[in-house]
Amino acid sequence: MSPTRYSRPRALLHWSSALVILWASLSGYANAAWPLPGPIARGISQFNVALTTLLIPVFLLRIACALAQPGPDDGVHAGALGRFLARAGHLALYVATAAVLLSGVLMMDRPIDLFGQASLPQPLAEPVLLDFFNSVHHHACLVLALLVGGHVGAVLIHQWHGHRVLARMKP
Numbered sequence: 239m240s241p242t243r244y245s246r247p248r249a250l251l252h253w254s255s256a257l258v259i260l261w262a263s264l265s266g267y268a269n270a271a272w273p274l275p276g277p278i279a280r281g282i283s284q285f286n287v288a289l290t291t292l293l294i295p296v297f298l299l300r301i302a303c304a305l306a307q308p309g310p311d312d313g314v315h316a317g318a319l320g321r322f323l324a325r326a327g328h329l330a331l332y333v334a335t336a337a338v339l340l341s342g343v344l345m346m347d348r349p350i351d352l353f354g355q356a357s358l359p360q361p362l363a364e365p366v367l368l369d370f371f372n373s374v375h376h377h378a379c380l381v382l383a384l385l386v387g388g389h390v391g392a393v394l395i396h397q398w399h400g401h402r403v404l405a406r407m408k409p
């Protein structure tokens with residue numbers, strides 16, 4: 239029989255990843271849009287690079303968990319189109335997150351400092367490739383932000399209509 243909610247590991251991975259992604263998106267755009275004082279801008283950038291690099295193993299674990307522990311059946315959408323859109327939306331969130339993480343690492347023009355505890359070498363040196371992945375990161379971040387906006391909007395609308403979707407994702 240299919241479970242009635244997401245497993246505890248999947249819920250914990252969902253909410254911890256959501257926190258990091260929401261923070262990295264909001265602070266990343268704030269950093270790009272406003273002329274923050276140099277040390278604050280550099281501090282946010284260094285912190286976000288370390289935090290989101292550490293999200294990569296968490297993201298891989300999340301994919302493994304999603305494959306090993308199927309979620310509940312779609313008990314919310316009556317029609318096939320609604321069920322398809324919900325599944326496609328979740329898959330798109332995974333694909334966009336992967337694109338953002340990979341392009342972020344590949345655009346790095348310096349070694350990746352992990353909170354002063356370890357450092358990963360800069361993966362690419364060729365300036366044309368760095369520019370290319372910078373542009374991919376920019377566009378992938380935009381797509382991810384739009385998808386997350388749609389996702390949160392859909393969750394709120396379902397809750398509003400009495401579909402208890404948040405309870406399915408309770409850790």
Ligand code: HEM
Nearest residue numbers: 259262263266267270283287290291338339342343376379
């Ligand atoms: C899901 C994870 C991530 C999110 C949500 C995210 C989000 C963002 C956003 C919103 C921006 C500003 C984009 C713009 O100006 O168009 C940005 C810039 C940047 N990101 Fe990411 N990013 C993520 C992962 C990464 C990773 C893994 C790295 C590298 C290891 C990275 C490195 C950078 C760098 C170097 C910039 C340029 C500005 C700066 O230095 O802060 N990002 N990111």
Ligand code: HEM
Nearest residue numbers: 252256259260304328331332335386390393403404406407
């Ligand atoms: C405040 C922010 C968020 C809320 C309230 C929220 C809420 C939820 C809820 C209630 C579900 C379960 C849907 C169902 O019943 O099947 C869900 C699933 C999901 N959410 Fe979020 N979410 C948030 C942020 C995010 C972010 C930032 C991502 C970015 C990747 C994300 C990705 C997913 C994915 C991929 C699923 C499918 C289940 C899984 O594979 O983990 N969510 N979310």
